Amino acid sequence: MPKRLSYLLVQIRNADDPIRSQEIACFAHALQCEPTQIEPFDLLAGAPSERQLAEIDMVMIGGSGHYSVAEDADWLELALAGLRRIVEIDIPLFGSCWGFQALSRALGGRVIHDLEHAELGTHELFLTEAGRNDPIFSALGQRFQAYMGHEDRVIQLPSGVELLASSESVPQQAFRVTGKPIYCTQFHPELTVDTLLERVRAYPEYCEKIAGVPYEEFEATCVAAPETEGLLMAFQREFLGR
Template identity: 60%
Template sequence: MSEPRYLLIQIRDADDPIRHQEVDCFAAALDCSRDAITVFDLLKQSLQPADLADIDMVMIGGSGRYSVTSDAPWMQVALGSLQRLLDAGKPTFASCWGFQALARAAGGTVIHDLPHAELGSNPVYLTEAGRLDPIFSQLPLRFLAYMGHEDRVIEMPPATTLLASNDNVAQQAFRFDDRPIYCTQFHPELTLDSLMDRIAAYPEYCERIAKIPYEVFRQQCHAATESETLLRVFRDHFLGK
């Protein structure tokens, strides 16, 4: 059986220090070769059906410098691309920026909310629907997840189901009810080491969100190994690997 073909939609500048690390993180999380992942630059291109024709699974990751709440022209183009992705119905896993962007593209509401920002490895719990979901039911009722966000979804799109939550941000994960698309506010593609590398690349996050020095913050973070399994569980369920 040939290796699945993946498309990683990125929202990162050419000089973003995490641009290449993100590809490596998804490859490791999926236990696939880096060559199996095609990168699509959403800042420079508009996604078209032809871009998805030979793709088995789509991923959307985070963003170092771009907010889903923007009304700039690039975001309007990106929302049109994401609507075409939703229409295509390909198996898609979206984390962090991708979670927020697909929520907005499908009619949900996203706001900038620094008081509810999350950074590090934080606890999450399954909703009742999450406990019954074929993907999320593979996780414990409560688990740690890697996070780094200032925006958050406050209203989910129509025809979606909330799968995970916590006491700080209620919308932590949801699925679309009529297509194989799952979205998480957290980053199951990361490990503790790659999370720390990412935060070190954006030191302003520690200053703005955690309000403590990086070295102190690092000691407070713990491995979220259980949520690291999500991408493979998703892939195996929908692609039958």
């Protein structure tokens, strides 16, 4: 019988953030594992140790309640250095939303705060040529739906990565690091419609700030994105074999 997989979820959330535990449950659902298989790690406290990384099979980097990759701060520089170390050791890594932005900046890309191009809810994306030829992303179809929630965006990808997907308003939506088991998405493949709406209710200020409408009107615009809900399992099968 194969051993249970172990995961490290890198989080960047305050202790009282109501989504800390929800995020663990979301990744467990997407990876079809037990929440107890996921060890959360608070990136605000430093970087994962070599011992921690040696004991797990896969790293995930999730979203962020109130922290921006576009700012300059001492904690962020330390966090980015820790992420670069994870990249160096070639462990399978999947970053979504804040993770996408943080890995981009850690590897030399540029991230800005851009409310004009912020996205919240379900949005349509399309594959690039690299995405159409990718063993994981090609299964999504040329155009697909994805769950969004961001004000910052990547405006320049780092070197050594391949752009996999874009939207009409935000060209940089997903990339893979060439030659490494590392994928990142601006969107949230760990979510479902229900958990997306749960997050929006937890951060009610974002609904009118980004979507520009009351919650009830916003909720009606959110549709299911079944293709991207299977993306993390496809990543796991590709790099962990199950």
